Amino acid sequence: MIKNFVKKPNTVFNLTRHLSISLAVSSYFETEQSSNDYITSLCKQNLHREALEAFEVLRRTTRFRVNIGTYSRLICACSCLRSLEHARNVHEHIGSSNARTDVILNNHILNMYGKCGSLRDARRVFDEMPEKNVVSWTALIAGYSQNGRDADALELYVEMLKSGVSPDEFTFGSAVKACSGFGDLSLGRQLHAHVLKSGSGSQLIAQNALIAMYTKFDRVDLSWDVFFHIEDKDLISWASMIAGFCQLGHQLEGLRHFKNMMREDSFQPNEFIFGSAFSACSTVLEPEYGKQIHGLCIKFGFGRNNFSGCSLCDMYAKSGFLLSAVAAFHQIEKPDLVSWNVIIAGLANHGHWDKALLFFIQMRHLNMIPDETTARYLLCGFMSPSTLNQGMQIHSYIVKMGFHSDVQVGNILLTMYAKSSNLHDAFNAFEEVRKNENLVSWNAILSACMQHHEPMEVFRLFKLLLLSDMEPDYITLTTVIGAYAEIASLEMASQIHCYTIKLGMVQDVSVSNGLTDMYTKCGSLDTARSLFYDIEVPDVFSWSTLIVGYAQFGYAEEALKLYARMRSSGVKPDDVTFVGVLTACSHVGLVEEGWELYNSIETEHRIVPTREHCACMVDLLGRAGYLSEAKEFIQKLVHDPDIVVWKTLxxxxxxxxxxxxxKWVAENILRLDPSNSAALVLLCRIYASSGNWEEVARLRGSMKEQGVRKVPGQSWIEVKNRMHAFLAQDNLHPERDRIYSVLEELWLHLLDHGYLVA
Structure with missing residues (x-):
């Protein structure tokens, strides 16, 4: 009883609504002609839903016949609304009214079912048609293509050819679109040849479809060849070509074609062309071009358009002009979810998590429902320990909305915890995503282990990855190679090197750079140099890696020569390059050259000197005995020197x-770290070397009171795939007796040969 009672208001409401519609249109249904005229009038005004509702009233309340022209209008209304229910009602009425249908009306019905997504109904109509023409075949091919059944569309195209019906430009357009979705370039080129052979090669619909197809196949050269041979280009031709250039990494060429199109004065760009132009500007980071195009966009009346406005907002955000991005967003008349996602991403990626969160809250207040993309973009703003709490709250919301099952969202959560929390939380996030894991998930957890200096965890996870069905990519290998570099094991380094060769990834620049760095840290500079020279086009990381390697192992001259070659090759140095070069100058005592290089960092290369550069300069001056100059250098630093700088001096x-x-240096170190054992020990040694034993005793007493102990030196050696670590005066190694026995034997041999051991 209660259920029936609850349903009654809805029934009454629906009945009332139908009655009100019936009363409103009843005055137009006095005659058969006026009824048809009224429905036709509604269709002409694009009032498709009202026309179909009027048709329903006519069908239920009168016995008037609907003429063929009105049926055609109603079919078009169903196509526009993509309403399968109305489509079937109209089609059923045509059948029950015994209306005399012809091939034209049947073609409309075919197209209607294709637009409404019911290919089974479309095929049934097609098969039952007593007469078919090229439009019939084209309508069904287009229906298959529009609904993602590209293989069926191409099969039908072949069937059409076999039946003897010659395709027209519309058929070719649909078939080429189907070929794009099918993903077969060879088949696409065959279809292109058929277009040319048929004489439709100069018809715009087919040509524009070919441009779009080749763009989808990443063959911008073939797209441009088709575009170049179009004699009378239309707006779609220009739009397709500009979009092709911008999508395939030729943004400047896309902007050049946009400029050429504007020069012709024959075309008025639409919102999609402006969208492509803004996208190109954001990729090449040319905000000045973007500002000029922004002015054109306003001039042509698209300043408040959703599509162009969204692209404009994205361009300003990626270029760092966040105020302009926010202003562009607020200019959009009716921002959709994509627009909201873009402004949230722009703010979050630039560290303005609070503003991104504010936009997210505003979006929800406007009843805009966020999606997985919103969640991913928002999480990008919470990648530091200071924002962990807010990130965890967003994580809770994601779980509530059910977005956590999305693998991309899970990967961003994993990255967030890796950067803002501890490794344990990152592993928890990794376990959550394991059901839907992909290679990005594995790469994220491997990177997290490296960020937390856990190379052994990297090896463990890498073994698990190899046991899965996934194959590592260059990102995986770069991370794993970095782990091998951290433990500096030459034997294990050779193994990962062989594996990269086996996978065929050794030619990748990032992988080669990682291998070069690994071998330099293992002390195998010859192998590192060989890898460097095998890189076809070494980038700044390639050069810097070898320069730093040479410098750290004392090959200063080689490092400086390599730097000179780098400059002559046209590669601009970065901050890491200068760390290597300054270290080289320090090792060979090139004080003046070091000063010149340090001064050029900011004046010539527009790089702000880092603390590492300052430490290198202090080391350079200190090694050469210019201690007063080193002290003066530190006193003039803009930023406070860190403990590395002080310990170097x-x-x-x-x-x-x-x-x-x-004494001045040690006091500054102890001000930063009162229990710093290195500073206290070094200060003790200074006093001891000068015979000031009172200060030595005082400092050692202070160290004892504070419980400060010198961190013992540590060395390690690899023997038969096993790492052995040793501390100074180590008695803990399981084979210490054998080791000390061998050492004693070596000692005796040295004495036998007349060596005096100090």
């Missing part, structure tokens, strides 16, 4: 027994 003070500067 302290070591130089010990070497040159400069107690005054050494």
């Amino acid at each position: 302290l070591a130089a003070c010990k070497t040159y027994k400069d107690h005054e500067i050494g």
